[in-house]
Amino acid sequence: MEDKTLYTITIFSENTVGVLNQIATIFTRRQLNIETLSVSPSAIKGIHKFTITSYADSDETMKKLVKQIDKRVDILKAYFNTNEDLVHQEIALYKIETAKLLATSQVEKLVRKHNAHILDVNEHSTVIQKTGHYKDTQALFDELAESIGVLQFIRSGRVAITKSKVERLSDMLAKREAKGENEQISRLVN
Known part of the structure; x- marks a missing residue:
């Protein structure tokens, strides 16, 4: 690519x-x-x-x-x-074994380093959430896979909004509406 x-x-x-x-x-x-x-x-x-x-x-x-x-x-x-036109993020969830997570002394450091959140903890597994760009969510996956092991992993599709003030569709619809009003006025005048 x-x-x-x-x-x-x-x-x-x-x-x-x-x-x-x-x-x-x-x-x-x-x-x-x-x-x-x-x-x-x-x-x-x-x-x-x-x-x-x-x-x-x-x-x-x-x-x-x-x-x-x-x-x-x-x-x-x-x-x-392209990426320059957008503000975008992904969300990723990582399930890891609780015992292995607790066995490492780096839990808090790992979570803080990646600005992640622990969503769920039970005796068997812990679910961690990370939002960011692809490289950010992948970096946490790589570190967890190498140090602890990952039981399950899922990454969302990209969510994105343009850097412009409103949705581009809003502008298009406003132009269509204005054009429609102008056409109606010209039909009435002629």
Whole structure:
């Protein structure tokens, strides 16, 4: 992946059945792999936001992908960004054996060093949570795997927001609304 850039694709749609399948099909046709996927309601009521990461060789590849996604009936709008345009995080959970964790004298140091949180402790296992960028969550995994052993591990998809003041979709919808009002006024005048 050295010659490729990680892009974040943001897609807005209504919450309808089959949208994810349509999106995945477009990625497959373009022979692009989905690295991470996160879906949630957006700041705009009734609109869902898909946040997908994928490696590609150029902005041109992403422009073509986004253009093809935009053509789908169920999609309101799609955008792509690089890391510089976004504030983004992932969340990771690590399950480790409690006895092994307690056997090391470095528990507190490890948790503080990685700015992690202990979510659950029982006699068998301890669950640790870490939020951050991929390299941060991976660094904790590597250290835990090497020093204690990891029983279970899960990392979320990227969650991201743009550095701009509002969702880009908000701007687009406002422009559409203004354009619609102008068209109505011109019809009334003519």
